[in-house]
Amino acid sequence: MRVSSVVAAIAVALSGANAQTQYTATNAASVEAARATARTLSPTSSVKGRTFDRFVNIFLENTDFDMAAADPANLQWIASQGITLTNYKAITHPSQPNYIASVGGQTHWVIWDLFSRISSSARTIVDLLDAKGVSWSEYEQDAPYSGFEGDYVNQVNGANDYVRKHSPLMSYDSVTSDLDRLAKLKNFTMFLNDLDDNKLPQWMFITPNMTNDGHDTSVTVAGAWARGFLEPLLSNSNFLSRTLVLLTFDETETYLSDNRVFSVLIGDAVPTSLHGTTNDTAFNHYSIMATVENNWDLGNLGEGDEDASVFF
Numbered sequence: 316m317r318v319s320s321v322v323a324a325i326a327v328a329l330s331g332a333n334a335q336t337q338y339t340a341t342n343a344a345s346v347e348a349a350r351a352t353a354r355t356l357s358p359t360s361s362v363k364g365r366t367f368d369r370f371v372n373i374f375l376e377n378t379d380f381d382m383a384a385a386d387p388a389n390l391q392w393i394a395s396q397g398i399t400l401t402n403y404k405a406i407t408h409p410s411q412p413n414y415i416a417s418v419g420g421q422t423h424w425v426i427w428d429l430f431s432r433i434s435s436s437a438r439t440i441v442d443l444l445d446a447k448g449v450s451w452s453e454y455e456q457d458a459p460y461s462g463f464e465g466d467y468v469n470q471v472n473g474a475n476d477y478v479r480k481h482s483p484l485m486s487y488d489s490v491t492s493d494l495d496r497l498a499k500l501k502n503f504t505m506f507l508n509d510l511d512d513n514k515l516p517q518w519m520f521i522t523p524n525m526t527n528d529g530h531d532t533s534v535t536v537a538g539a540w541a542r543g544f545l546e547p548l549l550s551n552s553n554f555l556s557r558t559l560v561l562l563t564f565d566e567t568e569t570y571l572s573d574n575r576v577f578s579v580l581i582g583d584a585v586p587t588s589l590h591g592t593t594n595d596t597a598f599n600h601y602s603i604m605a606t607v608e609n610n611w612d613l614g615n616l617g618e619g620d621e622d623a624s625v626f627f
């Protein structure tokens with residue numbers, strides 16, 4: 316990484332301490348007020364891809380490969396519907412830099428889960444998607460409104476709920492400083508609206524809340540959420556249109572491991588003949604960008620995405 320971007324990353328990280336109070340409006344009154352005027356956008360497009368026309372990325376949290384693979388009722392069921400990637404590794408620890416890397420091709424020296432901002436000169440996958448007219452959105456469960464930049468707790472019991480660190484594009488100033496982009500960082504209410512209205516985008520990142528992603532619970536809860544969420548979508552024509560879904564985990568729970576995470580490719584873009592199979596090619600979170608870039612001929616950022624293996 317260039318020295319200038321290291322310096323910028325540190326400067327931004329330090330300024331984050333102040334910015335946090337500015338952005339974290341979690342009291343009910345200020346959230347209500349902001350919600351009433353929040354800008355929200357649901358653009359669509361139909362750019363033909365090489366092997367899929369829609370890409371859906373879901374991250375669950377902090378589970379070693381063997382723990383996830385042993386979840387009989389749900390994660391094994393999901394695996395039976397697609398291809399299990401048995402040699403897929405996360406990039407680092409803790410959570411946040413994995414999310415950041417998955418859309419930006421590098422961690423930008425973010426080494427923690429604390430509030431972070433990455434300089435507006437740093438590009439992401441959405442620069443490449445926008446250049447080719449491929450529509451995109453994030454769907455973050457329990458974010459109180461589109462473009463909300465803080466963390467949000469459950470208003471009844473105070474439990475962790477929506478967290479900024481699990482919203483991959485949110486740390487990039489190149490996204491948040493553009494109001495049209497910010498308006499595409501949405502919640503699950505908007506997912507259901509967009510699904511019902513047949514207005515889902517071609518690229519999306521989906522984050523369940525801190526209960527459902529297993530972070531504050533267990534892989535059993537995460538597996539149950541994932542199946543409950545995905546199973547109906549796998550027969551919904553508003554969701555399926557040569558759709559490729561990658562369900563993965565941000566990182567392993569055990570830091571002293573090889574960071575191999577349970578990952579499955581499902582959706583109608585996966586040929587039925589490959590359902591229930593495994594693939595032991597070496598993949599990592601940079602393969603996500605590489606696959607999307609290859610599919611729509613987007614070029615690349617010249618970062619980790621440049622040499623990563625492509626799913627298919």
Ligand SMILES: *[C@@H]1O[C@H](CO)[C@@H](O)[C@H](O)[C@H]1NC(C)=O
Binds near residue numbers: 457505
């Ligand atoms: C989700 O975001 C929309 C758009 O900003 C907002 O109207 C809605 O109230 C939010 N849903 C929840 C459950 O907070």
Ligand SMILES: *[C@@H]1O[C@H](CO)[C@@H](O)[C@H](O)[C@H]1NC(C)=O
Binds near residue numbers: 475476524525526
């Ligand atoms: C997460 O979402 C589920 C619904 O899917 C809800 O029951 C649960 O209370 C939410 N967790 C928190 C901490 O709000």
Ligand SMILES: *[C@@H]1O[C@H](CO)[C@@H](O)[C@H](O)[C@H]1NC(C)=O
Binds near residue numbers: 593594596624625627
């Ligand atoms: C695994 O994936 C790689 C990369 O797409 C592909 O070249 C290979 O044929 C796949 N192997 C199997 C057994 O499907």
